[in-house]
Amino acid sequence: MSVLGLVFSNPELYGSTLAMATPLALGALGGTFSERTGVVNIAMEGIMLVGAFFGVMAAASSHSAWVGLLAGVVAGGLISLALAWPAVRLQSDQVILGMAINLFAAGLTAFLLNTVYGFGGTPISTPQLPQLTIPILNNIPFLGAVLGQQNVVVYLMILLVIIGHFFLFHTNLGLRMRAVGEHPEAADTVGINVVRIRYFGVLIGGMMSGLAGVYLSIGMLNSFEVNMTDGRGYIALAAMIFGKWTPFGSLGAALLFGFATAVSFSLQNYGVSANLIGILPYALTIVALTGVIGRSKAPAADGLPYEPSK
């Protein structure tokens, strides 16, 4: 069999695609929740870092990965309020806020890593989130190798994408969120509390990005390293746009980008540059925005501050 044949017929490639896609999908889903209410969120990178760090810290000190997960999610939610408050209440520029949060989170987590754990880094005894084995699925050939045995967060992600879709498109609150993201003044005139909805969207989004970070630190590994997100927050942003601000779209785009990464890892052994594949998400995002494959259109009021009734 040719080299490519070998690479592509290996089920592990698809298993690692799913693993690689998970933080991207969670980040993109988080961004979707925020931007659907009209708050531009480019802070996924920073929120993920914060989630990753506090996930490890809580897991290490409580000796429970689950406590770590919870702490990372809560930390993600809290830091996202630093975006929500000025964006919603003070009508500040959301892109600049997002950038500021990314820079702040990188500095904060590096500083805390150093002060709390010093030179040696996070403890090697930090517990990790478990891999799950799905009984029957695991025994199916090929599919079992892809889906049967993954980290618990991978399954959580799939669940959240489905719930997220259902929530946004089949519940009253989801309808209101979309309305606020499209035309906040119109939503205001029918009695929807624009401020509250936007807080809610950003907060939920922050928690999901926090979970993405937790997955990186105590899902894939059991440690935190400086700037360990390594641009995944931005790729998540790309996945959100490429996925047209929908949960399933986000997942699809994340899988595509995850696949590219997984392939590049496999091909590295055969001497193909990983950098080349690294630009794929951004290149595809540009393609999506130019409308070659059905135009990707942001919610109409995305990024526009709204001042409620005077």
Place this chain on the structure above:
Amino acid sequence: MAILEIRNLRKVFGSVIANDEVNLSLEAGETHAILGENGAGKSTLIKMISGLYKPDAGQILLNGVEQHFANPRDAILAGIGVVHQHFMLIPALSVAENVVLGSEGSRFLFRKKDAIEKVLRISKELGLPLDPAIKVQDLPVGMQQRVEIVKALYRNARILILDEPTAVLTPQETEELFAVVRRLNQDQIPVIFISHKLDEVREIADRITVMRAGKSVNTMPVADATAKELAQLMVGREVVLETIKTPAQTGNVVLSVEGLSVRDDRKMTRVKNVSFDVRTGEIFGIAGVDGNGQTELVEAIVGLRKLEGGKILFLDKDITAESVSGRIHRGIGYVPQDRQRDGLVLPFTVADNLILRSVGNQPFSKSGWLQKKSTRASAEKLIKEFDIRPPLADAQAVSLSGGNQQKVILAREMSREPQLLIAVQPTRGLDVGAIEGIHRHLLSLCEQGKAVLLVSLELEEIMQLSDRIGVMHAGELVTVMDAKKATRETLGLAMTGERVEEGVAP
């Protein structure tokens, strides 16, 4: 007792007193018209009644009980339904979703089927057919208004407020709206009706309150009011309701359209093989029921839409392949139909909006630098000439009343002294005084030997101003006639698609 009573209401925005000592009472089952110039404060009053603005002083009473609306929700719960001057609909959502939004009637799950059923039921009761599943962005404005009305009644409105509802309607749609208003009155639901059109107000209203400069100046039964009196009360001076037009001295062909065919966004052919000329010194009017291809025709001439076939000549040059800005620089001025979307940059100041098209030119810019002083000076001149209120060059365009936004666009386009001005519904939403002003400006353009292509749904306007009138129906120019020979009847007939005898071939 009055259902709704307004006592000495006041609202100030910075240095602008938008409402002051406004008094109004609304009785069960009546239609109460509010008349007033552009910027008189009508919309501001409505926004206070609907909880969007908080009054600075005064009282709002419902059935004798004073209300303090903290937000629109309070007003909705109190039974106040409003159709705002600029529709409050979400284009990306369906009709049904727009109608039930915020009061979905179920606890958690959005029940699409229920929503659709409710919309169908209400629209049927009202006699206003609607397709609940279609997206609002795909609806013409007349339909969008139906959505707004259904939306208000779905929320059990016991008072319906319509802010300039007929400005966007065809005569036929207006009649349908009036039927709805009468039905509501019969059900004891009072209606507040804001309009600039005196004849409409006299047809539908029981009582009239006139506002001027933020104050309510008078309330009277409609039977006691003559058009002339009302106009005078509104404007505070005498108004010439009919503009006198001198016959045109026509000259060379400015614009020549040959065999034009245009498709809309959905690839349907909306303009079919249309040919006509516009000459210097004349106003060429295009009449027709809304949606018969006028918009597409104009967009094609301005360069916003690709041609399916045909040719456009401007001053004997073929401009078919030219860009929008190229056409503008050749001397075409354009007043678009949707002023909020296409005509203005709302967050910019009035002064900046006034030079938008000439930013790169002397005297507003010198070697790439903006010249604030000359921008301001020119803005102040135009504000005066076109009577834009409040007369503040630094006011944001978004803070202007609807009618005054329209004046800004007109002032900008006319000040560039175009060889050809294309105006679509230039007086939509303007008060009688302002209309008089705009009409005078259009006529003076012609006297200077410029040409005007006027598209309007108002037959009166077309007949008053045009030298020649073309009528469009289903994408075709069915007739072109001399304005002197045109009557309401012949035009009306042509608008239904009949080819008219005395029409000269286009």
